Amino acid sequence: MDTLVSPQTRADPVSADAVSLCQRYFRAWRQRDAAAVLATLAPDGSYEDPTTGGPVRGEAFAAAMQGLWVAFPDLDFELGALHRVADDTVHAEWTMEGNNLGPFHGLPPTQRPVSVPGIDLIRTGPDGIRQVRGYFDPGLVPRQLGLNVVVQPREIGPFQFGTSVVVRRPQPVMPAVLAFTELIARDEPSVQAVRDQSRQVIMENLDNPAFLGFNSTVAGRRMTTISAWASQEALTAAMATGTHAQAMRGFADVAEGGFTSVYAPVRVGPWLRRCGACGCMARFEGHRGHCKACGAEVEALA
Incomplete structure (x- = not known):
């Protein structure tokens, strides 16, 4: 849906320029055009979110975008309101949606859809967007793709x-x-x-x-x-x-x-498998054998 701009924002030329710039930024994202996204940034403009490990710029930012579009070729954003919170600062609400049809972090595609809500804090200037900081749940995409999210000490x-x-x-x-x-x-x-x-x-x-x-x-x-x-x-x-x-x-x-x-093996021990018939632990050579307790056939676990 189209971005919403309040009447007060339209009446303020500085705000209108900032909001218009942010609209161009999101339009380029929706068109999956990395060059157009970078064109909205200031020469030293940066992007950062919970998955980037810090601010990224230029080619690194373009590579991050391309990787996302490879994993989700139909990636799109449902845009919410853009709010001017200061002369040079805009908050933008969005929901990212797409289907995992390509490799994601080296994993084969799952064919599953994702839907991730978030918000960007965008600082602008006369030379373009100076900083975009995205906030969202970084574990939501892995969970929606059926991947494990592990929280533990280092x-x-x-x-x-x-x-x-x-x-x-x-x-x-x-x-x-x-x-x-x-x-x-x-x-x-x-x-x-x-x-x-x-x-x-x-x-x-x-x-x-x-x-x-x-x-x-x-x-x-x-x-x-x-x-x-x-x-x-x-x-x-x-x-x-x-x-x-x-x-x-x-x-x-x-x-x-x-x-x-x-x-190379120094000692090769027997295969062990609990017998499904009597519950005893069977020991046998090769991949198949018999339980010594009851004589039932057992097979090694793969």
Whole structure:
């Protein structure tokens, strides 16, 4: 809907200019035109919201917009009223709406819609918009997309807290080798860059039958991955191609340090599975076996 402007605002030339500038800013957003959005900003104008990690300008702001439009190609804003609260300050209410039809933070599209209300505090000047500060619930989009929103401390004493990702085959597997990598990211943006690369690497390996599984953890800037493979040869071949090869070449750009290694099994224990018939814990070799207590067939968990 159209932006509302009070009669008092229309009578004030300074206010009218500020409101008109903000209207152009939102029109450019609705047209998904990054160049037009930047054209409404002053030479040092900035944008900031709870997801940007601080003010962004110029190309960084344009990249943020493009990333949002890739994830939500039909992104639009339902605009509310624009209120002049000072000679150079405008408050703008809006609701962002769109469907997640593209990758979002390295994750595949969910096809789900989002609707996020918010408000922008906009400072203007004779040379354009000097500052936009957006306020909204940053956890609302992930929740609407079916993503986990984790609230926890970064660290307590010797314990560091973070998040993990697990990728498993639908059938039980016994890997021949495990590849282990740990790195300390250079900074917070590098953490996200490494996570995006890791997801892309996994996506590229899903069709490889020798790729058996993947576990990763992120605690602060410490990032650890363990991948399971059917053979050392398959692992070596996969590391030399695609995004993984690019990531190895760009290691110094995103990491403060780290190490990588490959492990082969030293001792292979039995599979364990609670028997659905009698409730006893069955021990067996291979992926299938029988409960020694009642003789029922059991199968290892994937």
